[in-house]
Amino acid sequence: MAKKHILVVPGDGIGQEVTAVGKKVLDKIAEKFGHEFTYDEALIGHVAIEATGEALPEESLNKMRASDAVLFGAVGHPKYDNDPSAKVRPEQGLLKMRKELGLYANLRPIKLFDELLGASSIKPEVLKGADILFFRELTGDIYFGEKGRENNGDTAFDIARYSRFEVERIARKAFEAARTRRKKLCSVDKANVIETSRLWREVIQKIAPEYPDVEVEHQFVDATAMLLIKDPRRFDVVVTANLFGDILTDEASQIAGSMGMLASASIGDGTGVYEPIHGSAHDITGKGVANPLASVLSAALLLDISFGMKEESEAVINAVDQVLKAGFRTGDIADAGTPKDQVLGTEAMGEKVLSYL
Ligand code: IPM
Ligand code: MG
Numbered sequence: 001m002a003k004k005h006i007l008v009v010p011g012d013g014i015g016q017e018v019t020a021v022g023k024k025v026l027d028k029i030a031e032k033f034g035h036e037f038t039y040d041e042a043l044i045g046h047v048a049i050e051a052t053g054e055a056l057p058e059e060s061l062n063k064m065r066a067s068d069a070v071l072f073g074a075v076g077h078p079k080y081d082n083d084p085s086a087k088v089r090p091e092q093g094l095l096k097m098r099k100e101l102g103l104y105a106n107l108r109p110i111k112l113f114d115e116l117l118g119a120s121s122i123k124p125e126v127l128k129g130a131d132i133l134f135f136r137e138l139t140g141d142i143y144f145g146e147k148g149r150e151n152n153g154d155t156a157f158d159i160a161r162y163s164r165f166e167v168e169r170i171a172r173k174a175f176e177a178a179r180t181r182r183k184k185l186c187s188v189d190k191a192n193v194i195e196t197s198r199l200w201r202e203v204i205q206k207i208a209p210e211y212p213d214v215e216v217e218h219q220f221v222d223a224t225a226m227l228l229i230k231d232p233r234r235f236d237v238v239v240t241a242n243l244f245g246d247i248l249t250d251e252a253s254q255i256a257g258s259m260g261m262l263a264s265a266s267i268g269d270g271t272g273v274y275e276p277i278h279g280s281a282h283d284i285t286g287k288g289v290a291n292p293l294a295s296v297l298s299a300a301l302l303l304d305i306s307f308g309m310k311e312e313s314e315a316v317i318n319a320v321d322q323v324l325k326a327g328f329r330t331g332d333i334a335d336a337g338t339p340k341d342q343v344l345g346t347e348a349m350g351e352k353v354l355s356y357l
Helices: 014-033 046-052 058-065 090-100 114-119 164-179 195-210 221-230 242-256 293-305 310-325 346-356
Strands: 003-011 036-041 069-074 105-111 131-137 147-150 155-158 184-189 215-220 237-240 263-267 272-276
Touching (some): 014 069, 014 346, 046 090, 069 293, 105 242, 131 164, 131 242, 164 184, 164 195, 164 237, 184 221, 195 215, 215 221, 221 237, 237 242
Parallel strands (some): 003 036, 003 069, 184 215, 184 237
Antiparallel strands (some): 105 131, 105 263, 263 272
């Protein structure tokens, strides 16, 4: 029996609805396995701006640092999307959290549940068995370099910057993960054009001999975008920079049928943060139809990675598998053949997972 303190940070939009389900699943696990989980909540994103004027108030950050793990929802609000001049934006909260907590490695597992083969727009025979683990660097690159305007605002710039140690630490995490899987690592860059990519490739090449059991390949990001759709099964572990990883993992989400299924773990030296890769989805917010499974699977990653609870984590994944096998779907993963009464809303889907747990 373990005692753990979990910070729940739902954020904006459907973040609220899906994180509530993720938390219930953690509660059920505690009950079932005899652990004691305590919870607190904190604000981030648009809801934090409304309440405090800041996208990530100091109080939230302190609570994050003091917890054993963070279950995170999403940030964003449509009111900022068409207002490029807004000075305070929800996304700043997310980026600040990543930087301040030193969350340099973002793990995004892309695994297709067999039952969802038909939910993807990619042909089932191309997809079956696809299982990719992305390592997206999360605290460097064009996301965090200097940015600004010159020439009276008519010219804009964003600096991409990487240092050797930043590439090396994420690369080592990816190599180590590859060792526990199919022992293949694909490093993605744009070394034919971009200087940070040339450093990236140099670092990977330099440390590769320390992992002789892992087969390494280098791919350009444009070719990778194509290969992911053409032949997703060729990939095992993929490691890439922040911006490329952002784009490629949205693309790769289609391999898993829906963004609504994909969980992620952001880890570094301190508290880990676990979150769906989908965003705040204001178009469906409050309708009770959002797929909570990405949050549930994020809770599974939390149990495994931050708490070392393998069995508990597998119990959660297994429950999701059972629910899908029994034919239950949320709208995003339902197809023409799904009977109406098997299409569930957010809460009902959560209850189904709990019942299989
Ligand atoms: C993600 C998101 C964020 C990112 C946004 C919301 C800032 O797209 O986590 O992938 O670009 O990193
Ligand atoms: Mg993204």
